[in-house]
Amino acid sequence: MTLTLKLPSANGTISDYSLTGGPIGKPSSPPVFNRIAYAAAHVVSDPMRDTNPWTAPAIDWDATMAFRHHLWSLGFKIAEAMDTAQRGMGVDWAGARELIRRSLAESRTVPGADLACGAGTDQLAPDDTKILQDVIEAYETQIGFVEAEGGRAVMMASRALARVARSADDYRTVYGDILSQTREKVVLHWLGDMFDPQLAGYWGSSSFDKALETVLAIINDNKNKVEGIKISLLDNRKEVELRKRLPEGVLCFTGDDFNYAELIEGDSERYSHALLGIFDAVAPSASKALSHLARGETQAFRDVIEPTVPLSRKIFEAPTQYYKAGVVFLAWLNGHQTHFTMPAGMQSARGIVHYADIFRLADQANVLDKPELATQRMNSLLQVYGL
Template sequence: MTSLILPTFDGGTRQYRLNAAPSWSKPGSPLTSRRAYAAAHVIPEVTADNTPGAPARLDWDATLAYRHELWSYGLGVADAMDTAQRGMGLDWDATQQLIKRTGVEAASVVSAGGPATAGKSVRDLVSCGAGTDQLDPAALPAGAAGIEAVLNAYRGQVAVVSEAGPKVILMASRALAKVATGPDDYLHVYSTLLREVDQPVILHWLGTMFDPALAGYWGSDDVSEATATFLSLIREHADKVDGVKVSLLDAGHEVALRAALPDGVRLYTGDDFNYPELIDGDGTRHSDALLGIFAAIYPAASAALQSYDAGDSDRGRAILDSTRELGKHIFSAPTFYYKTGIAFLSWLNGKQPGFQMVGGLHSGRSVVHLATTFELADKAGLLKDPALAAFRMSDYLRINGVGV
């Protein structure tokens, strides 16, 4: 059995022995009991600049292969979102390519009609973020002109996603947070967009732990007041809202919001700490999922949802619980660096040639943090080839001076 020396937070080292290779089955039919999207990351060319501020150059073969891997486990893909480094290195030019290419790949999967995706549409397989990141918030005019600029930026991105085929996710906007003066500005922008879209969209509310620039979203720093505004929008336009993704890492808030949603509007949990109990539900309602952690734990997530489909909710919950410690670690503060852990696991599992990230974000976590990520992933059965993972982990530690 493979073992290696891992660093510890107190400055020491210890020997760690890996577990046997896991065995996760892919679904033989589409998942039905829960709707789930894994928010996938992007993989840059290893020889690209990949420093802060440099234009993003993606390894398209590896990036799109990762999406096919997620689809093969029956999961949908949430793309061009914060997980894909929107606002943290992935510029709008690269994002447009990502949306269009992912739409083409999803259409090919629909045409192939594999066992995990039979009968699915492109919108079932992929949802893409539409935001306003082509704007510079600091350069926006105040007042009505700024609001109109935000609205037009959203319109342009919604058109790109709609034409490519995926479902639209209306992402939270740093630009709107900058120019809005209160709830009415948010209601005006979102109501206008919802009246204009042809098909229902997902609304995305991202908390400040993921993006501090979104403070005061929906017109208030008070979560209860912001929620009231959010709900008023959804109730007025329920026919245009497929669901909502709320990433506030507050399970109690999510349960209350879930109960208050109009019939037919889904709550896609974005709570990467409390997803096991939220997906499991309370016996009356459950959350669906649109989660960054699912991009890291997708074999286990698929197995859990397969168990729910088979009526074995106890096993489904147990599998999700077995990944919780890994999820909490990957999403520990500063939470917006969670993407680094997801890319690291992708590299350990052989899904990308190097541990590189757009904008230099691979430096966002410490050596010890990533060593713990390795250990927790192994304990959760999420290192598909332990020997390969140990080889790469050992190289990473040696390059970073551990044991030298």
């Protein structure tokens, strides 16, 4: 039976839409990839306990951990407590600390499960950040917690550092100090200001070329402490330029949710590994595509992954920092949570036409795992909007 529902469009009309896609089946056991693939995972709110969602959102820990098991079962590593988990946009350091603790403990119950944890400086209030030492101490606190819990850190870009740094040398000072102290190798984090406007001018310059020189200097000064760097600038040319200039043994992780398919595939000389928020939303498809790539089936990889790219570009369209709403919307449609609410009420950051577009593109990309449930839930959301 063909599933049909009425969906709004940007031109103000409402028309019938008939689903055409089909679910991607889950593998019987976690597959092995020839790329390192981190899925940045979201958190699930608990609306029954959420009395102050803006400043103290309640988290459904059981549903949040169940989603991590879903990702591990598909072969992914998890990038925990990153911006996809609404760090600095609904989830504060106290919430992130509990998320990290629980996820690390949960990973020990799953053979082969792996994760890296976001460590930043988001416990610092703007008025409390005066000098570089404030930033250094904040990083020390968070990375120290991750490592004390037995985890590895992703050294997240710091709003506080962007506020107080006056030159590229200030970035070299802070990163050099922190990397000299870490027990484990870390992944660095280059997040563009389209993801977070407060990171404008990061690395001491608004010029990509100058910022790149600073990043490379930091990496070369600390090669024995850097596993790799995640770059999220939504510009494949810039990522390729970074990738070809990294020292041997330092990995490039694409965070480009517009161009990930071609960057992961790479060319005859180089490719990118992945640390992506979109993998949260399209996990079965991404898993299947990466399995094909590991077997050398390049065309099959493209056939599966490329239909997800228009969907990702819609989810991550400007203002890009609100992409989390689309990710959680798909988790709800696919039955990974019972509601469509988010920390800080972030579900309201996008409008109903945006969600209708995501629904269409998810169907066309074979990303709706349970089409009947997704249709039922989409209809219920439309009713809330009076449609």
